[in-house]
Amino acid sequence: MPDPENKTISATESPALFDASPYVTRWMLYHKFANGKELDRPVNNRMDWGLKMQPLILQQAAEDMKLEVRPNETANYIRRGLLGYTSDGVINCPDRGPGALEVKCVFDFETWGRNWNSGQSVPRHYEIQLQQQMLVGDGERSFEWGLIAVLCCAEMHYFERKPIADFWRELRERAEDFFEDVDCLHEPDPFGLPQELSLLREVFPLLAASVLDLSNDPEHVKSSEMVSMYKHHKELATANAAAADELRGRLLALAKGNAQVLLPCGVNYRVKKSGRGLTIDPYVPDVPMPLPQRDGSVLNAG
Numbered sequence: 001m002p003d004p005e006n007k008t009i010s011a012t013e014s015p016a017l018f019d020a021s022p023y024v025t026r027w028m029l030y031h032k033f034a035n036g037k038e039l040d041r042p043v044n045n046r047m048d049w050g051l052k053m054q055p056l057i058l059q060q061a062a063e064d065m066k067l068e069v070r071p072n073e074t075a076n077y078i079r080r081g082l083l084g085y086t087s088d089g090v091i092n093c094p095d096r097g098p099g100a101l102e103v104k105c106v107f108d109f110e111t112w113g114r115n116w117n118s119g120q121s122v123p124r125h126y127e128i129q130l131q132q133q134m135l136v137g138d139g140e141r142s143f144e145w146g147l148i149a150v151l152c153c154a155e156m157h158y159f160e161r162k163p164i165a166d167f168w169r170e171l172r173e174r175a176e177d178f179f180e181d182v183d184c185l186h187e188p189d190p191f192g193l194p195q196e197l198s199l200l201r202e203v204f205p206l207l208a209a210s211v212l213d214l215s216n217d218p219e220h221v222k223s224s225e226m227v228s229m230y231k232h233h234k235e236l237a238t239a240n241a242a243a244a245d246e247l248r249g250r251l252l253a254l255a256k257g258n259a260q261v262l263l264p265c266g267v268n269y270r271v272k273k274s275g276r277g278l279t280i281d282p283y284v285p286d287v288p289m290p291l292p293q294r295d296g297s298v299l300n301a302g
Contacts, residue, residue, distance in 0.1 A: 001086035003077055006033065009175050010077075011085035011132040013039075015125035017174040022125065026178070027190040028199055033182045037199060050105040053151060057103050058089050060156055061149040068092040069101065080136040082175040087133060091147055100133035100146035102126060112152050122148055122159050128171075130161055135168045142168075192253030194245075197277070204257030206271055206278065212258040215268075223254060224267035224284075231282040251280050 002010045009029070015021035016029045024039055031037040055071060062069040071089045078084055088103040104126065106112050115123050126148060134143045148159040181188070190196050214220040226247055233244035255261050255271050262268045266285040271278055 001075060001077065002032075002039075003079065003084050006036075008079050008082055008084035009178065011083075011129040011136075014083065014132050014171065014175070015128045017171070017178060018124075018128060020124045020128060023195055025191055025193060025196055027188050028196055029178070030182060030187055031199060031203060033179070034185065034187070035203075037202070039199075046105075046107055049107070053105050054088060054103050057105065057149055057151050057156075058101075060151075061091075061101070061103070061147070061158070064156055065091075065147070065158065067147075078136055078139045080139050081172065082179055083132055083136050083171070085129070085133045085136055090138075093145075096145050097143075098138065099143045100130055100137075102130045102133065102146070102148045104148065104150045106150060106152040109153060116150070116152075119152075119157050127161070131164060131167055132171060134161070134163050135171065190253040192246075192250030194249060196253065197249055200249075200252055201278065204255070206259060206273060207257050208259055210258045211260045211262060212255060213262045215262040215264055218264065221264045223251075223261075224263040224265045226250060227263060227267045227269050227280075227282045228284045230269075230280060231284050234282075248280050252278055 002013060009017070013021070013024055013029055016024040016026050019026065028037075028039055032039050058069050058071050061067070069089050069091050072087045075086055077086050087101065089101045091099045091101045093099065106116065109118075112118060130146045130148055134146045137143045142163065144163065146161045148161070150157045150159070180186075190200060192200075214223065230244060230247040230251060233240035233247065251261075251269060252271065255269075258271070260268060260270045267283065269280050269282040272281055273279075
C-alpha cells in the first residue's frame with residue numbers, strides 16, 4: 001500500500017527505482033510525486049483471493065515456524081526517512097526478536113515455475129520489498145531478519161532473509177536521488193512498457209499535425225531500427241503480435257504526444273487514434289539511406 005500522505009516511497013513502489021517492478025516504472029513514480037497522478041494497479045480475482053487468503057497464511061506461518069505473528073489489521077503505514085511500508089504482519093522470534101513478514105499467494109504451478117523458479121528463487125521485486133521492510137523496521141529501529149511466506153497450490157514455502165547492508169545504502173541513495181529529481185522537475189524518460197500506456201496518453205495527449213523531428217540526431221538511428229522492426233512484426237501479424245505491441249509502446253513513449261516523428265535514414269511514423277487506443281503507422285524506405293554518424297559524417301548503408 002502506498003503512503004497515504006505521499007511523503008515516502010513505499011515498499012511496493014521502491015522496486016521501480018531498480019527497474020524491477022512489474023507494476024510501476026520510475027517515470028510513473030515521478031508523475032505520482034511530481035504531479036499527483038494516481039497509479040492504478042490492475043485488479044483481478046487472483047489479487048482479491050490473495051487478500052482473502054492472507055489471514056490463513058499468517059496463521060499457518062505462525063504454526064509452522066513457531067513464531068508470534070501480529071497481523072496488520074489496521075493497515076498501519078510505517079515511515080522512516082524517505083521510505084515506508086504497510087506490513088502484512090510483524091513476526092517475533094524469541095531468539096531474534098521482531099522481523100518483517102511478506103505474505104504471497106501463488107495459484108498455479110506455471111506461475112510458480114516461471115516467476116519463482118519452482119521455489120529456487122524469489123522474484124526480485126519481492127526481495128526488494130522485504131529488504132525495505134527490514135530497513136524501515138518499526139520506524140525507529142531496523143529489523144535483523146525477515147520472512148517471505150508463500151502459499152502455492154495448498155503448500156506453504158518459506159524464505160528467510162537477513163539484512164543486506166550494501167543494498168540498504170543503495171536503496172537510501174536512490175530514494176534521495178529520486179526525490180531530488182522530483183524537486184528539480186527532472187523527469188525521466190518513459191520506457192513505453194505496457195503499464196505506462198494509460199499514463200502516457202494522459203500526460204502526452206495526441207497533438208494533431210504536430211511533428212517531432214529527430215531526423216538529424218544520430219542517437220536516434222536505433223529508433224529508426226525500432227520502427228523497421230515494428231513494421232516487420234506487424235506484417236507477420238499474429239505470430240509476432242506480442243513483439244509488435246511492445247515496440248508500439250516504446251514508439252508511443254518516444255512520440256510524447258506528437259502525431260508524427262521523423263527519424264534518421266528517411267524513417268518516420270505517425271501516431272493515430274483508433275478504437276483500441278493509439279496505433280503506429282510506420283514508414284521505412286525500401287532503399288537503405290546513408291546513416292548519420294556521431295561525428296557528423298555518413299556511412300553508406302548500401
